[in-house]
Amino acid sequence: MTSTDTTHPDAAPFLSLEAVRKTYPGVVALDRFSMEVRPGEVIGLVGENGAGKSTLMKILGGVTRPDSGTITVDGAAHDGLTVEQSIGSGIAFVHQELNLFENLDVAANIFFGREPLRAGPLKLVDRARLREMVAPLLKRVGANFSADAPVASLSLAQQQMVEIAKALSIKARLVILDEPTSSLPIAETEKLLDVIKGLKAEGISVIFISHRLHEIERVADRVVVLRDGTLAGTLAKVEINHDEMVRLMIGRMLKEREKAGEAARAPGSVALSADAIRTSTYPDRPVSLELRRAEILGLAGLVGSGRTELARVLFGVDERLAGSVTLDGKPLDVGSAADAVANGIFLVPEDRKLTGILLDLSIAQNITLPNLPAHARRSLVSTGAELATAEKQKKNLGIKAPSVLTRTGTLSGGNQQKVVLAKWLAMNPKVMILDEPTRGIDIGAKAEIYGLMRALADAGVAVLMISSDMEEVIGVSDRIAVMHEGQISGILDKDDFSQENVLLLAVGKKPKSLQAAGGVE
Amino acid sequence: MSKKDLGLLILILVVGAVVTAINPRFLSTINLANTSNLVALFGILSIGQAFVIITGGIELSVGSLIALLGTLFIDFIAVRELDWPLAFVVIIALGAVIGFVHGWLITRLKLQPFVVTLCGLLIYRGVARFYTADGTAGFAFGQNFPTLEFLTAGRSGGLPNSFIALIVIAIVMWVVLHRSVFGRYLYAIGKNEEAAKYSGIRTGRIIIAAYVICGVLTALSAIYFAMYTRSISPASHGQFYELYAIAAAVLGGFSLRGGEGSLVGVVLGTVLLQELQNLVNLLGIPSSLNFAVMGGVILIGVLVDQQWGVFRARRRMMEATRQNVAGAPAE
Numbered sequence: 001m002t003s004t005d006t007t008h009p010d011a012a013p014f015l016s017l018e019a020v021r022k023t024y025p026g027v028v029a030l031d032r033f034s035m036e037v038r039p040g041e042v043i044g045l046v047g048e049n050g051a052g053k054s055t056l057m058k059i060l061g062g063v064t065r066p067d068s069g070t071i072t073v074d075g076a077a078h079d080g081l082t083v084e085q086s087i088g089s090g091i092a093f094v095h096q097e098l099n100l101f102e103n104l105d106v107a108a109n110i111f112f113g114r115e116p117l118r119a120g121p122l123k124l125v126d127r128a129r130l131r132e133m134v135a136p137l138l139k140r141v142g143a144n145f146s147a148d149a150p151v152a153s154l155s156l157a158q159q160q161m162v163e164i165a166k167a168l169s170i171k172a173r174l175v176i177l178d179e180p181t182s183s184l185p186i187a188e189t190e191k192l193l194d195v196i197k198g199l200k201a202e203g204i205s206v207i208f209i210s211h212r213l214h215e216i217e218r219v220a221d222r223v224v225v226l227r228d229g230t231l232a233g234t235l236a237k238v239e240i241n242h243d244e245m246v247r248l249m250i251g252r253m254l255k256e257r258e259k260a261g262e263a264a265r266a267p268g269s270v271a272l273s274a275d276a277i278r279t280s281t282y283p284d285r286p287v288s289l290e291l292r293r294a295e296i297l298g299l300a301g302l303v304g305s306g307r308t309e310l311a312r313v314l315f316g317v318d319e320r321l322a323g324s325v326t327l328d329g330k331p332l333d334v335g336s337a338a339d340a341v342a343n344g345i346f347l348v349p350e351d352r353k354l355t356g357i358l359l360d361l362s363i364a365q366n367i368t369l370p371n372l373p374a375h376a377r378r379s380l381v382s383t384g385a386e387l388a389t390a391e392k393q394k395k396n397l398g399i400k401a402p403s404v405l406t407r408t409g410t411l412s413g414g415n416q417q418k419v420v421l422a423k424w425l426a427m428n429p430k431v432m433i434l435d436e437p438t439r440g441i442d443i444g445a446k447a448e449i450y451g452l453m454r455a456l457a458d459a460g461v462a463v464l465m466i467s468s469d470m471e472e473v474i475g476v477s478d479r480i481a482v483m484h485e486g487q488i489s490g491i492l493d494k495d496d497f498s499q500e501n502v503l504l505l506a507v508g509k510k511p512k513s514l515q516a517a518g519g520v521e
Numbered sequence: 522m523s524k525k526d527l528g529l530l531i532l533i534l535v536v537g538a539v540v541t542a543i544n545p546r547f548l549s550t551i552n553l554a555n556t557s558n559l560v561a562l563f564g565i566l567s568i569g570q571a572f573v574i575i576t577g578g579i580e581l582s583v584g585s586l587i588a589l590l591g592t593l594f595i596d597f598i599a600v601r602e603l604d605w606p607l608a609f610v611v612i613i614a615l616g617a618v619i620g621f622v623h624g625w626l627i628t629r630l631k632l633q634p635f636v637v638t639l640c641g642l643l644i645y646r647g648v649a650r651f652y653t654a655d656g657t658a659g660f661a662f663g664q665n666f667p668t669l670e671f672l673t674a675g676r677s678g679g680l681p682n683s684f685i686a687l688i689v690i691a692i693v694m695w696v697v698l699h700r701s702v703f704g705r706y707l708y709a710i711g712k713n714e715e716a717a718k719y720s721g722i723r724t725g726r727i728i729i730a731a732y733v734i735c736g737v738l739t740a741l742s743a744i745y746f747a748m749y750t751r752s753i754s755p756a757s758h759g760q761f762y763e764l765y766a767i768a769a770a771v772l773g774g775f776s777l778r779g780g781e782g783s784l785v786g787v788v789l790g791t792v793l794l795q796e797l798q799n800l801v802n803l804l805g806i807p808s809s810l811n812f813a814v815m816g817g818v819i820l821i822g823v824l825v826d827q828q829w830g831v832f833r834a835r836r837r838m839m840e841a842t843r844q845n846v847a848g849a850p851a852e
Contacts, residue, residue: 337718338721360780370720379702381701
């Protein structure tokens with residue numbers, strides 16, 4: 001694409017992985033994975049959530065050791081890297097979540113812990129020298145801000161430049177950018193892509209991880225596609241195009257339409273309707289959505305597309321900036337989770353351990369917490385009523401625990417999730433929102449949770465399931481809504497379910513099959 | 522009674538036995554009556570503090586509040602000649618209002634409890650001193666309030682009435698903390714406020730209520746302290762009492778992170794603190810060492826408790842690992 005192509009196809013690779021395998025209990029995260037990165041090469045790394053990208057990053061960063069395989073950095077072969085080896089050989093990371101001290105200025109962040117000191121016993125920071133050292137780094141990343149600017153005053157893209165400058169300051173030879181653009185507006189993204197080109201021109205290798213495939217198309221020299229922990233394919237520069245990447249990401253599923261289970265059901269009446277809601281994460285993107293009774297609506301999209309934020313607003317824990325909500329046709333003002341619960345709108349949150357349950361309380365105490373007054377006489381908790389409810393739910397959901405008095409913190413993830421479900425099932429849900437309900441749960445418990453969601457829908461509850469697991473979304477939902485950058489990019493009916501369609505909508509493109517039919521909002 | 526409380530009780534009895542062996546006057550009627558009166562006064566205060574600490578908050582202004590409300594109470598009945606029941610109600614209401622304001626600032630305006638109540642500590646002390654023009658509030662010669670004096674400083678069958686009041690309050694508050702819906706909410710909020718909110722609890726209201734309870738009990742103990750000392754110099758009255766209350770709660774097994782502790786514990790913590798004070802007097806330890814003894818004992822107590830907790834956590838982990846190895850499905 002550029003005339004200043006500095007990739008040296010014949011040069012020895014800076015990094016090469018050979019047959020790397022990493023397993024976690026019950027999961028093969030990475031298997032027979034091989035790739036090479038040559039000096040000055042920009043590699044686009046793509047794959048769905050859970051395809052193994054994070055594991056690969058952890059291995060390169062020295063955070064985890066692979067079970068087998070060889071990692072060769074700069075000619076030296078290793079079974080696995082340590083963090084020190086990773087840093088020492090010039091591998092630098094820029095994470096989606098930035099690791100900057102917002103209260104310090106740019107220069108202090110770049111050389112944090114490595115500040116040049118003045119002579120003398122006091123070890124004062126030599127600020128003049130520090131500035132001299134920072135200036136060329138900022139120039140290299142094309143910074144338009146000064147070294148004295150507090151990081152908190154910078155935009156996200158500028159903060160990312162600080163991170164990249166930090167990487168350059170340790171003489172990085174490979175910079176790994178983990179979804180750097182996922183939260184950037186378009187103009188800022190351009191700047192970042194320019195920085196990547198600048199790195200390449202200096203002979204520094206880049207691994208660029210992104211869900212935004214058109215960005216990969218523009219900067220990558222080669223694309224490596226991961227699927228289910230294995231190398232799904234490598235695309236040379238001339239082969240890189242959007243459809244090809246999608247095909248490799250979802251593999252054989254491309255042409256098959258997955259119509260899991262029964263035929264489409266007759267939709268129920270509208271239970272909850274959200275009209276032009278705005279969340280604080282995407283304040284300029286109104287979202288409208290209808291949840292129907294007796295239906296599981298899958299909410300798909302990439303991480304950061306605004307799904308969780310939408311759920312939090314509907315449940316009342318986040319502020320609704322604009323828009324209106326109706327429940328059963330009547331306007332509803334949900335100002336707090338307590339309001340939502342009082343109206344039968346329940347949330348099984350994404351972060352089970354922080355917000356779903358209280359790890360230190362017993363199963364019984366967790367289950368009755370949202371409905372404690374119903375288990376009390378004259379404001380005093382009736383232990384009998386509490387235990388009865390808990391025992392019933394424990395039995396119905398098959399919670400595996402010695403007793404309902406067991407601390408929930410000692411349970412497995414699947415059983416903890418069942419406790420979260422149990423507390424809502426013990427009440428009368430009208431609308432049930434589940435955010436990644438099967439994350440971190442073993443396969444057996446997953447199936448049980450799918451069964452519970454189906455049973456809820458059959459009982460007339462409107463179910464909204466947020467999930468990043470493609471097979472789950474397609475296999476469980478009756479309809480699928482897909483979010484992209486804070487907005488619903490399309491709603492798929494059962495006949496249009498396919499991984500390809502979901503993925504296209506998730507990256508902001510319209511599936512061809514739907515364009516004619518006009519099935520997209 | 523939990524194991525923790527039982528351990529504390531045993532410690533109290535052992536210390537008591539040792540002190541008695543050295544100085545038998547420890548068990549004299551007059552010493553026991555005096556000590557139990559002080560236990561009552563500090564106990565009521567500490568129970569209030571415990572309700573705030575259980576939410577993960579802290580109330581630093583109670584010492585100054587005791588000076589301010591005590592001054593006002595004596596001024597109302599001795600100088601302004603209000604009927605004492607009316608003055609009583611006004612003081613309790615003032616305590617409730619101040620607690621409400623603290624809770625409101627903390628939950629609605631998201632200020633830190635430490636900061637809000639530290640400002641309270643400074644403000645109420647200053648107001649109390651200004652109110653009396655740095656003088657002393659007290660009763661005129663011959664002024665008597667027989668009923669009030671009987672209720673606060675009198676005795677029934679050898680027991681100080683204040684101690685009876687403590688027992689009644691402790692029982693009521695035990696039920697509230699350990700048996701009521703509100704008490705369960707308090708623990709839930711202290712353990713994990715976010716998760717409590719996600720369970721539909723109106724956490725703000727519950728936290729405000731905890732500060733109101735603390736304010737009311739502080740006001741009540743302010744009246745007791747006022748009737749006990751009978752004259753108040755607002756510059757020093759009640760100084761460091763917030764620390765006595767916090768110390769009693771900590772000794773009683775409360776975690777300053779919230780969500781942990783029992784009512785029996787905070788009462789026993791108060792008993793131990795007063796026993797230590799008494800010990801300093803009876804064993805002829807220079808009274809200047811008073812605080813040093815208290816601080817030392819609290820430090821040792823917390824250390825033992827913490828090490829015990831580490832030990833138990835490690836044992837629990839070992840057991841869990843063994844179970845996992847035995848074939849429980851990994852997550």
